[in-house]
Amino acid sequence: MEIYTIRDVARKAGVAVSTVSRVLNGRPDVSEETRKKVLDVVEQFGFVQNRNARNLKNTKPGYAAIIVRGRRNAFLNDVATQMIEFAQGHKTPFLVKYIDEEDDEFDAMRQLYAEKRAGSFILLGSRLDERCEAVRAVGVPVVFATVDAERAEFDNASSVCVDDRAAMRAMMDRILDQGHTRVAVFGGNRDGDDIFARRYQGAMDSLRAHGIEYDPDEYVLSRFSLEGGYESAVRFFEKHQDVTAVMTMSDMMAMGVTRALRDMGLRVPEDVSVSGFDGTVMARYYVPSIASVRQPVEEIARKSVELLCDMLEGGEARHVKVDYSLVEGESIAQVRA
Amino acid sequence: MEIYTIRDVARKAGVAVSTVSRVLNGRPDVSEETRKKVLDVVEQFGFVQNRNARNLKNTKPGYAAIIVRGRRNAFLNDVATQMIEFAQGHKTPFLVKYIDEEDDEFDAMRQLYAEKRAGSFILLGSRLDERCEAVRAVGVPVVFATVDAERAEFDNASSVCVDDRAAMRAMMDRILDQGHTRVAVFGGNRDGDDIFARRYQGAMDSLRAHGIEYDPDEYVLSRFSLEGGYESAVRFFEKHQDVTAVMTMSDMMAMGVTRALRDMGLRVPEDVSVSGFDGTVMARYYVPSIASVRQPVEEIARKSVELLCDMLEGGEARHVKVDYSLVEGESIAQVRA
DNA sequence: CTGAAAGCGCTTACAG
């Protein structure tokens, strides 16, 4: 495999490297004739620019970077895709960086800033723990998407999310309205002040309002995956056959729970009702379709991009709540007799 | 956000940049004392290396790159993840590059070769069309995974896949053994000589062996997604109520079909049997669980890495078939009376 | 409109 540099192209075309560079970057100050000559050689060589060299030179922060944590999360992926769409119209070019579940998005920010000239960021699915103080330190515009960063009070960070607490409460209301009184909640760590804690609080709000006492044993810490939901359900229902509904914090988890119940000979929703969270396509196609809290993918994406562009133009950090909606599903029914 | 270079680190630590570079790269020829001094400054600065500069210098092809086409394909993603696992043990470092469905993996190869010192490749989910002549041109070791490249006769390309034709035939046998005689097949383009064409042939092999005449109208070109399967099924069953089984070329498609059937008031498997392909986790968790052809993720991954390493050590290009297996599922049953 | 030159942040022989 032959690798050509712009020097090779320049020599072959009989021009200077700077001229080739200009052509490659679509600069206007090149004669039509020269441009053509250069492009011919580029074509002929199958020349590909070395972006390492390019980025090394170009140091002014131009890009906005979308950092997505978790390659497998369909919901976050959808949001990222939408963001790119909305970003098309704006002057700032956007790039997407996927990082692993365990990676540090703040390291990723530094890396992107240093290497790719990314000077502003949208963080998708970030967690607001100690490390997020890094955001304050970096000082560049940041938008947290699907995370509420209001209380952290960053000067340079906006956020977009649904009201997780209210959403969860509404879903629990709907379950309780079907007569259920023993509802297990499967989700993430409920301590602290992140979205999982708020969702948990929302569930509690509803129970309290309905005058139902909640048995702490009926909260199950579970992984957000099919397997996680499955295993949690199997373990849980060994001891809690009297529970008639399971509310989860993710659609994947809900589907895992549903499959587990079925394998234990329980029907959903006749014997046990199940709810999810996110409003993913898969949940809609599942049988039974999973009742879920839909986060408005498109609006989260649009708002995030808007807020970032706003800050880039000197606007203040703002915190926006977008409307969730409850997705009807076949997975919830009247409590069994 | 402050960006430090190794010059800054060197100055602060009171050593030369070359020394800092050596420490950063874990070279042995640095005194313990100096190393410590440098690492302290690195820590203090939160220094991150600029990989652009690094890659720009390092030009000897070291990496093996795994190119995955399609970020959303759970199956390919699983294979890629496994490959990384297996690659750990080998001397060659591996890196993964995700490209869009529509991107050209051969362009990606050139790019990676030029920029990241990737001198050998595993192509996951590549299609073997005209563009693949590029593989011959590049000359570096390539492994096609989940694609049969035997007939293309590249000197420098191995391949790993299941026998798609036999697999599809086996699945069709199983369906026909349940008494079905009207089976629709939903899948990709059946012309040419790629895996879709072979799967189609496999289905035909079985029908022929069973003495069943196939109605060409009962082949449906469908997208490989939930939505694709759904729409195809709705359109198809408007006109073909007498069909009692649908064989598909992907689990996603099969789940879409199942949901569509249910929405049309048909039960799976009581009224219509459905089968998938790939053996994904989601299909196993679906209700009904989807009978599928499992491609052995782990073995495809292991074999691909092995074949590549083999070629890197001068071995010949080889073409390996790994064993598929039929996954039992609740989605297939005796034909309705 | 075009070219010669400096420099982006690293690594790697080459001296010492």
Place this chain on the structure above:
DNA sequence: CTGAAAGCGCTTACAG
């Protein structure tokens, strides 16, 4: 064990 210097492939003022 350590440092000075060249150079990776580009871009971008600066001249002309």
